Amino acid sequence: MAIEEPQFDVLAVEVYRKGLAQLLSAIDREGIENIRLIRGDALDVLEYLLPSGSLTAARVFFPDPWPKARHHKRRLLQPGTVALLSDRLRPGGTLHVATDHANYAQHIAEVGDNESTLRRLxxxxxxxxxxxxxxxxxxxxxxxxxxxAINDFVWERL
Structure with missing residues (x-):
């Protein structure tokens, strides 16, 4: 993604060391210069490191669906998280989410569509x-x- 969009600075947040190592290898191999990495929890990064209106886009691809009902509270894309993501987007910025889990896709659609500062595109x-x-x-x-099936959703920050 960073290669396709050299006009943007890309911030990648990854909690797992193996994921970061793979990304670092790709950055080195491809000579990518417009990407920065943070090892940590995405919610902490959003809440404490990024100011309101600072992002052109946020992308959440294949978050853990936590399929058991008793674990649904652990899902990343809850109303509070989507509101926080929306706050960090500049007006006109986008939130792009992809999932392959049908039940989680329904949940994501509802949460995103119910966020008053977002409009689905x-x-x-x-x-x-x-x-x-x-x-x-x-x-x-x-x-x-x-x-x-793969479900993609894109919302625009109003």
Whole structure:
């Protein structure tokens, strides 16, 4: 994504060391200069390190669906998190979410659509300021293997 959009600075937040190591290898191999890494919890980064209106886009690809009902409270995309993401977006900025889990997709759609500062867009909407292309993650690859549908959502910050 950073290669496709050299006009943007990309901040990648990853909690797992292996994920960061893979990303560092790709950055070195591809000579990518417009990406910065933070190892940590995305919620902490959003809450404590990024000011309101500072992001052109936020992307959340294949977050853990926590499929058991008793674990739904652990899902990343809850109303409070979506409100925080929206606050960190500049007006006109976008939130792009992808999941392969049907139940979580319904939840994500409801939460995003119920956030009063966001308006849902179609993936081909010309007013989206960043690319909606995304790399295929290992989770997406597994979803394709078992025939799961991929659900993409894009909202614009009003």
């Amino acid at each position: 179609e993936l081909d909407d010309p007013c989206i300021p960043v690319s909606v292309n995304r790399p295929t993650t290992k989770f997406e690859g597994k979803a394709h293997t078992v025939g799961s």
